[in-house]
């Protein structure tokens with residue numbers, strides 16, 4: 329069984345970014361201001377040799393944390409074993425202190441949804457996640473952390489709050505929490521709940537890593553986690569609140585589109601590093 333203490337033994341990683349190919353050259357040549365990288369494991373599955381070589385080169389320079397997209401730990405039909413084998417081969421290649429996936433499903437009834445779908449906040453969903461994680465652990469025993477996602481509509485069948493669902497799921501599966509600060513903020517606005525109350529009920533003691541990035545909004549004031557905006561003030565404020573109370577080992581900036589100058593990415597990473605330093609999460 330993996331406990332909170334095991335997560336506390338993970339070394340501090342400080343301030344990193346999600347690796348994106350346009351930044352390969354600058355990262356490999358200098359890497360200044362970036363403490364570690366998150367790699368999207370799916371981008372390297374079945375990829376050509378040059379890409380695997382690039383991954384190995386990045387590994388020589390940085391700690392890499394593999395982040396999976398398509399394991400679908402919330403699928404009642406179980407996980408796809410062939411996909412899992414490929415995922416594990418990427419994870420083992422980069423030898424990380426832990427890896428991450430989502431509290432979500434991407435497959436249902438043999439169909440690929442093509443996106444992360446939210447689970448009903450139910451006891452049955454908690455059991456499905458725990459069962460799937462247990463199966464995965466038979467093949468890979470590294471600590472696993474799960475991320476809270478955004479949801480456009482509330483799924484029918486909720487039996488508890490989202491915060492309690494995260495707590496129950498992580499407890500039942502012995503996983504840490506990849507707390508996506510932007511997803512939390514976006515959900516709190518779109519579904520009108522209080523972030524402080526959420527954090528009181530949520531398993532903040534299980535937080536291992538944060539995600540953050542800017543959000544945008546549509547004309548109706550609905551927030552969108554488009555991963556293509558500079559980090560908004562609301563997100564910096566929430567990062568501060570979260571890092572004050574959560575034993576996070578590191579933060580990852582998740583910029584996926586409308587790439588700015590790399591110096592702007594460095595500045596955002598530096599700001600996240602300084603917030604964590606303020607609360608002695610790292611040196």
Ligand SMILES: [Fe+2]
Nearest residue numbers: 475508539582
């Ligand atoms: Fe995220």
